[in-house]
Amino acid sequence: MTVSQSIFHHTAIPFAVLDEEQSFIDFSKQWLKEFDLTPKIEGKYFFEVMPELPEELKSDINYCLDGIEHRSYTKRLILPNGDLVWYDWKISSIHKDDMSTPSIMIILEDITNKMREEELLVKSQEVARVGGWEVDLVKNTIYWSKMTKEIHEVPEDYIPNMEKGISFYKEGRSRETITRLVQHAIETGKPWDTELEIITEKGNKLWVRAIGEPEMINDKCVRIVGTFQDINKRKQIELGFNKISERLSIATKTAGIGIWEYIIPNDELFWDSNMYLLYGVKETDFKGVYEAWESCIHPDDIEQINGEVNDAISGTKDFDTIFRVILPSGKVRWMKGEATIIRDLEGNPIKMIGVNEDITDLKTTQLQLLKSEESLQATLENSSVGMALVDEDGRFMDVNQSLCKSLGYSKDELLKLTFQEITHPHDLEKDLSLLRKLIQGNISTYQIEKRYFNKTGEIVHVLLSVTGARNIDGNISHFISQIVDITPRIKSEKKLKGLLELSTNQNNSLLNFAHIVSHNLRSHAANLTMISSFLTDETLGEEERKDSLSMLSRASNGLNETITHLNEVVQVKLETDKKLKPIHLSYITQKVLMDVQALIEKNDVQITLDVPKHFEVKGVLAYLESVVLNLVSNAIKYRDPDKKAAQVSLKAYENGENIVLQVTDNGLGIDLEKHGKKLFGMYKTFHRNKDARGIGLFITKNQIESMGGKITVKSTPLVGTTFEVILLKA
Amino acid sequence: MDILGTAYVVDDDPIHVFGMQLLLKKIKFSKEVLVFRNGQEAIDALLESLGKGETLPSIIFLDLNMPIKDGWEFLDDFVRIPHHNREKVTIYVVSSSIYPSDEEKAKKYQVVSNYIIKPVNEHELTQLLGNLGCLND
Known part of the structure; x- marks a missing residue:
């Protein structure tokens, strides 16, 4: 059978008809065009004309010639030269009846370009992680593409529905937004394009870009198609960046730091908003060139700054400086400037990027501090109160003139000493214990009256106030001592x-x-x-x-x-003013004991003598003799006859600036509660002793007092009596 | 006159005691005059008399400044004697002290009838005896 050429010849379909021998019987113009052939192919063997076709096509032609009605297929083929070709074919057997010769009609298309596009689309969708979806509102069905399912982390056989789809959006803002957008789209046909968060089936949180396009028929939404893109990575980076830049912006703004960039070859200067704030310049007033900046700088600093900028550009020195700017209001502010130079591969400077920081407050504080330090130093130096800085070991770190004057040392001499070395031993412990409390933080300051020795060994009475100075860790770094010399007052x-x-x-x-x-x-x-x-x-x-x-x-x-x-x-009273002379106490005691030797022997008195030879007291020889004689003879006179042996002991010891002579007996004793007041009075006697005249102790007391001393007594009736004569050390 | 029983003279000064004895004897002040050299001796004698159930002295001439136990101490002890008879004893403080404070202090003791400043003379003692006679009537 023949096919009328006129019927299909001009169709835009590339088709051909082959006979039993697989030779061209007919073909459309489109065929020739598609495969770049001439009409001369008529009658020629198909595979001779077009050798580079897939094997599957050959088989399909054979199948159809054998009587199979239709074959169709799409096949990718790589040509010997490496080109990739896609073919799509449809073959139909033309069999009028059993008698006629079989022939076939073949429609063959080179779909390489189309396939390539599709493939790219899929690939790109995969790479971009874009999925598709479609909601049919009439049939109430929902379709998710493979990628959409992948993004939701659901299996491929997952069957979504509208409700489930929405429930993947994160509760709160995301879910509310998508619900509203879908609602709105269904009602008004308005498309959406938004970025929201979903929680996947596996519980992961993801950012997605959801796009939806409603299709409306007669103002009624029948379908929504859309895409669904995983933008988590981008979003994370974006959010992170936003956070950082926001932080930076807050930081620079609160810190009063301005950022600037200077394109060196073009003389272009860019300022961020902080720079305008710092310089008090309106953005519209700023010309954006180096000169515009220069005009803000304090005239006295311009030369220095230009030099430093040049040094930085030439690479001699980093730009890190402090300068003053004059604000349009006329106020002067201190700026700290730092910058980096950016260079090209050849090392030529391209850009200078830097920061400015307003350090006026710091600078003011510094100046004030300097001033107060100066005035403190002046105070320390000129104060009439003695002042010292003392380290933790007690060493003088600094002292003022007033203290030097009080102590009689030069400053250099004092700085080699510790306060412990010049403190009166009796006052050291109370000072040190307070100091310890100060170090421990129990007290923050203390004040005591104490004594120092000056350079010549004389006592200096002072009123000392100590305050601890702490370092940044809160530990004591040193002490500040104020020392008021109160010696004249004490004197x-x-x-x-x-x-x-x-x-x-x-x-x-x-x-x-x-x-x-x-x-x-x-x-x-x-x-x-x-x-x-x-x-x-x-x-x-x-x-x-x-x-x-x-x-x-x-x-x-x-x-x-x-x-x-x-x-x-x-x-005795009249001679109070008599000059006192140093007298060896042991000389007196020995002399007295010799004088009463007879009395001692007669009464069998046991004498104990313990008066160190070197003890010297201030006194009047005759008085001292009389005092000791009176005490010793009293001790013998008032012995207790009921005791086996009368004992009298003379003992002397040092006590500060005094020497104390102790005369102890084991005699009758005196009831001090009754007679204490009268003991040293005139004509007072307390014993039934016929020698008692009541005059001895009265005179003794007067004599002792005239030598600057004192007499005290301790006594228990029938146990004994101890008199203590307190005398001045010579 | 000779109307009183016993009189005590408590004084450590032998000259004063001599004078007192001479005067009391002359005006026949009491049947008996006992002398004590300090407060302690007098207290001891009083307690001994009480213990024996003897009558207490009608009058005591008491010096202030004495050794061992002075006049003040004697008074302190005397008021503590737990016997109502002591209320019949008249005490005269006899002292050389012209210190007003001594006289004031002496008068604070209820048992002290009067304060006599030495020297004591015959006229004074006679008057005193007359007063005591009236009281005893």
Whole structure:
């Protein structure tokens, strides 16, 4: 059978008809065009004309010639020259009846270009991780492409529905947004393109770009098609970048840091918004050239800055400087500038990128600090109060003139010393213990009255205030000591106290004297009056008169004796101002013991003597002798006859600026509760001893006091008595 | 007159004691005059008399300034004697002290009837005896 050429010849379909021998019977113009052939192929063998076709096509032609009705296929073929070709074919057997010769019609298309595009699309979708989807609102079905499913991390056989699709969006903003957009699209036909977060089937959080295009028929949405893209990586980077740049912007803004960039060859200067704030310049007023910046700089700093910029560009020195700018308001601000030079491969400078920071506050503080440091130094130097910085070991780090003056050392000498070395030993521990408390942080400052020794060894009384200075870690770095020299005050206080004591003593003596006069002299006077009245009384007998006469002589003797005693006391008082001389105490004690040797032996008294030979006291020789003699003879006189042996011990020891002589006995003792007050009074006796005259201790006390000393007593009846004579060290 | 029983003279001054004894004897002040050289001796004697059930002295002449136990201490001890009879004892402080403070202090003791400043004379003692006679009536 023949096919009329006229029917298909002009169709735009590349087709051909082959006979049983697989030779061309007919073909369309499009065939010739498609395969670049001429009409001369008619009658020629198909595979001779077109050798480079897939094997599958050969088989399909054979199948159809054998009677199979249709074959169609799409096949990719790589040509010997390496080109990739896609063919798509459809073959139909033309069999009118069993008698006719079989022939076939073949439509063959080179779909290489089309396939390439499709392949690219798929590839690119894969690479871009773009999936497709479609919602049929009429049939209420939903379709997800393979990639869409992959993005959702669901299996390939997953069957989505509208509700499930929405539920993948992250709760909150993402889900609300997509619901609203879909709703809106269905109602108004408005497409969407948005970036939202989903939670995949496996629970991963992803950013996706969702695009939806509704299709409307008669104002009714029938279908929405769209894409679904995994943009997580990009989004993360973007979000990260946003965060960083925001942070940077906040940081630079709060720190008052401006960033600038200068394109060197073009003389173009770019400022960020902070720079405008820092310079107080309006963005519109800034010309964006080097000169525009230069015009902001303080005239005194321009030369230096230009030099430093040139040095930086030439690579001599990094740009890192401080300069002043003048704001349009006329205010001067301090700027710190730093910059880096960016160079091309040849090392030519292209750009200078840098920062400016307003350091006016810092600079002001620095200046103030400098000023206050200067004034502190001046205060330290010129203060009338002694001041010192002392390190943790007590070494003087710095001292002022006032302290040097108080202590008599030069500054250099003091700086080689510690405060411990010049502190009076009795005051050291209380100072150190307070210092320890300060170091431990229990107290922050302390004030004490203490004594130093000056260079010549004299005592200097001071009022010391110590404050701890702490370093940045909170540990003590050093101490600040203020030392007020109160020696003159103490001296005058002592003098005053001495005067007061003296006048009190004198008052007491006067009072005592008044008592003595009233009691003792008056009693004698009264006796004399009474006796003389007897002598004139004529009624008395001869015997009584005679007795009265003898009584008269006793009374006048008593009066005489009392006056002698009083004179002794007055002598002691009068000679208070006598110059005291250094006297060896042991010399006195030995002499006294020799003087009472007979008494000691007679009464079998055991004497213990412990007075170091080198002890020297300030005193009057005669007084000291009398004092010791009185105490020793008292101790013997008032011995306890019930005890086997009377014991008297003389012992001396040092106590600060004093030497103390202790006279202890094991005698009768005195009830001090009863007699303590009267013990050193005149004519006081406490024992039934016929030698007791009640004058010894009274004079002893006066003598001791006239030598600047004191006497104290401790006693227990029937156990013994201890007198302590406190004398001044020579 | 001789109306009183016993009189105590408590004084450590032998001259004063001599004078007192002479005067008391002269005006026949009491049947008996006992002398003590300090407060302790006098207290001891009082306690001994009480212990024996004897009558206490009608009058005590008391000096202030004495060794061992002075007049003040004697007074302190005396008021503590737990016997109502002591209320019949009249005490005169006899002192050479012209200190007003001594006289004031002495008068604070209820048992002290008067304060006599030495020297004591015959006229004074006679008057005193007269007063005591009135009281005893």
